[in-house]
Amino acid sequence: MIAALQERFDVVTNVDDTPWSPDEIAAKLAGCEAAMSTVLCKFDASVFERNPQLKVVSNIAVGYNNIDVAAATKHGVRVTNTPGVLDDTTADLTWALLMATARRIAEADAWVRGGEWKIAFGMHSFLGTDIHHATLGIIGMGRIGQAIARRASGFDMTVLYHNRSPLPAEDEKRLNATRVERDELLARSDFVVVMVPYSPATHHLIGAADIAKMKPGAILVNTARGGVVDDAALVQALREGRIAGAGLDVFEGEPKLHAGYLDFKNVVLTPHIGSATRSNRIKMCETAVANLTAVLDGKTPANLVNK
Numbered sequence: 001m002i003a004a005l006q007e008r009f010d011v012v013t014n015v016d017d018t019p020w021s022p023d024e025i026a027a028k029l030a031g032c033e034a035a036m037s038t039v040l041c042k043f044d045a046s047v048f049e050r051n052p053q054l055k056v057v058s059n060i061a062v063g064y065n066n067i068d069v070a071a072a073t074k075h076g077v078r079v080t081n082t083p084g085v086l087d088d089t090t091a092d093l094t095w096a097l098l099m100a101t102a103r104r105i106a107e108a109d110a111w112v113r114g115g116e117w118k119i120a121f122g123m124h125s126f127l128g129t130d131i132h133h134a135t136l137g138i139i140g141m142g143r144i145g146q147a148i149a150r151r152a153s154g155f156d157m158t159v160l161y162h163n164r165s166p167l168p169a170e171d172e173k174r175l176n177a178t179r180v181e182r183d184e185l186l187a188r189s190d191f192v193v194v195m196v197p198y199s200p201a202t203h204h205l206i207g208a209a210d211i212a213k214m215k216p217g218a219i220l221v222n223t224a225r226g227g228v229v230d231d232a233a234l235v236q237a238l239r240e241g242r243i244a245g246a247g248l249d250v251f252e253g254e255p256k257l258h259a260g261y262l263d264f265k266n267v268v269l270t271p272h273i274g275s276a277t278r279s280n281r282i283k284m285c286e287t288a289v290a291n292l293t294a295v296l297d298g299k300t301p302a303n304l305v306n307k
């Protein structure tokens with residue numbers, strides 16, 4: 001990707017994922033017309049104020065809560081993202097976490113590696129939660145939510161969803177999914193998956209009161225964004241044994257974790273790797289390059305966030 005960009009542009013890179021502060025980003029962008037970023041880079045208003053020549057920030061992600069879009073718009077900077085290409089990859093990771101948590105995979109793996117396996121078959125060892133024929137509740141039924149729902153049919157699950165707007169009837173039928181109110185979803189689901197973008201409106205969307213409404217023994221999975229789930233409330237619910245476990249790929253304040261999570265073997269933790277497969281990252285980069293070059297060529301990019 002970088003080579004392709006270098007054929008047309010002078011490129012400044014940060015390929016080793018050094019977390020540049022907004023101040024460093026603003027300084028590095030001096031004289032640059034375009035920026036390509038990951039969710040690691042925080043573009044606050046100061047970046048745009050200090051770089052009036054900037055035309056586009058092309059985020060290599062579907063989420064763009066790392067960018068102050070209102071400030072970008074105010075300064076005439078176009079913001080683009082990479083929707084679509086990562087839906088299946090993120091849905092796969094969501095399922096991996098759901099299954100790993102339900103069947104206690106991480107815990108069992110650590111146990112075997114730790115030399116604890118002394119009796120060949122344990123009638124009471126690592127008893128988990130059935131996935132097949134269970135009820136899956138998806139909060140946020142956009143493209144990724146729907147990709148998660150599609151996978152549930154192989155497990156003969158009942159799929160409930162909650163979304164601001166209902167899906168068209170033919171999509172509900174195709175996905176075998178029923179729209180319900182959030183409280184009903186929380187009360188009925190054996191697995192609750194959160195798949196909404198982060199914004200002030202979704203901050204702590206799943207907090208103490210919501211977790212209290214979950215079916216006792218249910219499992220929560222978050223592969224959307226940290227901050228959508230209130231980590232402190234979830235840790236407290238785990239401490240009280242209210243739910244059976246959680247599979248989490250994203251955290252408020254990542255890479256820092258709420259220390260409480262480390263106390264629980266029934267919590268599976270991954271480091272924001274929802275979109276992390278080689279082929280998907282290539283697709284994301286290609287999409288981001290196409291968006292960036294479209295703006296520099298005076299065209300409308302395919303994935304414009306601030307229309």
Ligand code: DGY
Binds near residue numbers: 061275
């Ligand atoms: C996204 O695309 O928003 C992911 O979280 C980062 O890959």
